[in-house]
Amino acid sequence: MADWEHAFRALLATRGSALRSYAYLLTGDPAAAGDLVQEALTRVFGRRRIGEDIDQLEAYVRRAMLNQYVDGRRRLARWNATRHLLVDVPHHDDDRVAVADEVRRALGTLSPRQRACVVLRYYEDLTVAEVAAELGCAEGTVKRHLADARAKLAPQLGVTEGSAP
Structure with a gap:
């Protein structure tokens, strides 16, 4: 081998x-x-x-x-x-994974950079500096993407300002 x-x-x-x-x-x-x-x-x-x-x-x-x-x-x-001409493909909802589906759809509304920042920061648990290094951009850019993503996700997921990470 x-x-x-x-x-x-x-x-x-x-x-x-x-x-x-x-x-x-x-x-x-x-x-x-x-x-x-x-x-x-x-x-x-x-x-x-x-x-x-x-x-x-x-x-x-x-x-x-x-x-x-x-x-x-x-x-x-x-x-x-x-x-x-675009045809929308219907999404199949499953009651067992409603919350996961809601989060997935909400993540789908983010730009690719915002989504990558959110995944790296909150799923991978990287620091802002580590996310910036991973994406090859400035820390301020990562912070801006995260702030924009949180602002976009909060109303979709019903997150109040006090409970946001």
């Missing part, structure tokens, strides 16, 4: 579900999340030199997922701007 195969199997065995959860939080769609994970794994493990440190590999895959998501959303926005 090649070195990369051992590292690949170890990464998926130990952190595969966390990677899928991260991708789902970014995309809000299980199928898109699976595609995002697969694309990121292909990019990371397609390189000739990779290490065997699972934490480092996971960080590379998460970064690849984040970049792919932001780039894909940017491309999609440009594509949608050129199309004139």
Whole structure:
């Protein structure tokens, strides 16, 4: 077995579900999340030199997922701007996951950068400085994206000012 195969199997065995959860939080769609994970794994493990440190590999895959998501959303926005006829796909509501569905829909109203900032800050529990480093922007930009996202999410989720994180 090649070195990369051992590292690949170890990464998926130990952190595969966390990677899928991260991708789902970014995309809000299980199928898109699976595609995002697969694309990121292909990019990371397609390189000739990779290490065997699972934490480092996971960080590379998460970064690849984040970049792919932001780039894909940017491309999609440009594509949608050129199309004139769009058909809305109905969303299937399930009573068992109503709150999760509401949060997913609310996250879907955010810009790709705002959503990435929210996921990194509140799901990944990164500091503002770490989010800024991850996204390659200034801390003030991250703070602005987070403030805009909170302002947009609060009315949709029924969060009062005192209970917001």
